[in-house]
Amino acid sequence: MEFSVMLELLFSGLLFTLEIFVVTLVGALPLGVPVALARMSKHKWLAWIARIYISVMRGTPLMLQLMAIMFGPYYLFHLNMGPDWKYWACGIGFIINYAAYFAEIYRSGLQSIARGQHEAAEVLGYTRAQAFTRIVLPQVVKRVLPAIGNEVITLVKDTSLAFVLGIMEMFSQAKALAASQVSMVPYAIAALIYWVFNFIVEMALTRVEKQLAYYHD
Template sequence: MDLATMTGMLLEGFGTTVQIFVLTLVGSIPLAVPVAFARMSRIAPLRAVARIYISIMRGTPLMLQMFAIYFAPYYVFGIELTPDSKWYACIVAFIINYAAYFAEIYRSGIQSIPRGQYEAAEVLGYTRAQTFARIVLPQVVKRILPAMGNAVITLVKDT
């Protein structure tokens, strides 16, 4: 093989890696928000489902999840695998895996805000939505940035 062919193949692989990375971020960051809120819910069954989902996604290897998502439609539902099945299984596996990690980061950030912040906002007459948007969320963002940075770096390595 000549240098031009190898460079072309490397660039094609790099493009695929960047696509997986971007699609994972675009899919998992918003998906993590409802998962985090479900994990903190007062509704016990919803909280339990979120906890089980997070435990399974964080407790099993990403490669195993990819295999399960790729082969499950064929073996469970009899759906034929297409050449694009690998791509979709990869993207779905990355998104649901990283959504679990991001959900735990969000949850820990929200729960790290002292109760006094909520009480102070209540005294000032803020609604729950105003309290979250104006008081809690800015502090949460500041607190979760290091952990989110670490997770994004891990995502770069995983892709």
Template sequence: MLSMLVSGYGTSIVIFALTLLGAVPLGILVALGRLSRFRPLAILMGLYISVMRGTPLMLQMFAVFFLPYYGFGLQTGPDFMFTACIVAFVVNYAAYFAEIYRSGIQSIPRGQYEAAEVLGYSRGQTFVRIVLPQMVKRILPAMGNEVVTLVKDTSLAFSIGVSEMFTVGRALVASQRSMLPFAIAAGIYWLTCLAIEFMLRRAEKRLDYYHD
């Protein structure tokens, strides 16, 4: 039982890691687009964020999974289930991360931008050297909440047939007629969230030299 759950947990961690790998940088691009002075781009990014945040992640997974066939008549193999899962998770979480980034960027006092301009920094240099470090410190608690939520949301992958830990646990409960697999899975999710929270607290302490 434990070995089967651990195998499913490995899939859950891969979903978690690939989602962060894709959503964290994509969220930055979406946030910058949302703050762009080019109005059509800002409106488009705002619409994207609204749709992603306003519809269920499970529905988005179904949409990505069935789109190739119903939208373009393309046949997909069993491996596409995992690909569709990752794509849906990335585009969903990028929208949430983008709003967190946007609030962090807008929380930086305007005077710091003006001071950087006086010192001869370009807009890119200002963002990377001045805005970004302060933004990271300010958004870390909110980002931490989303990352912890992501750990638990990996269980939604079962809806399109991805065999992660919750799927394995559910199958074990049905076959063994025992709630023990669910209890073990819950403990693993909880310990994972505790580990992430510990790492985030360490990161917050290391960023204490940035004072508001």
């Protein structure tokens, strides 16, 4: 097989990897907010629901969760979800898994802000909403950004788990090419692409951190 054809197949898989990456961030980053607030709720039943959800998502393998979502509707309710269900199952699985991790990151960030800052904002005449958006939120974002960055980088690598659902993302393409060509070259190229992908993510996160540097703890 020509090298150009191999690259073309790997980059076709990379498109699926990028789709999983973007869909997960778009869904999980905002979903983590209500989960974090529920976890911090004064209503014990709501806090316990959020706590159990987070515990299950973080305490069981993502691969197992993907398989449960993929095959659960059929084995539990005898529902045939159709050929496109694997893509929906993949998106849902990644989103609800990563939302649990982001929720805990948000919670730790919110709880790290001293109560005195809220009180000072009230003295200055800020409403609760203004105090949160103008004073608390920027500091929370700065504090949680490194932890979120670690999860985002982990997500890049976790996209390879989509292979259990039969989705031909980049790792699956590399594995198929390596088997057909009896060569480690596809794996080496895939590793290089993953590294470049993560390097770009790291550079983007570093730039955001620098922009938030004027918020001192």
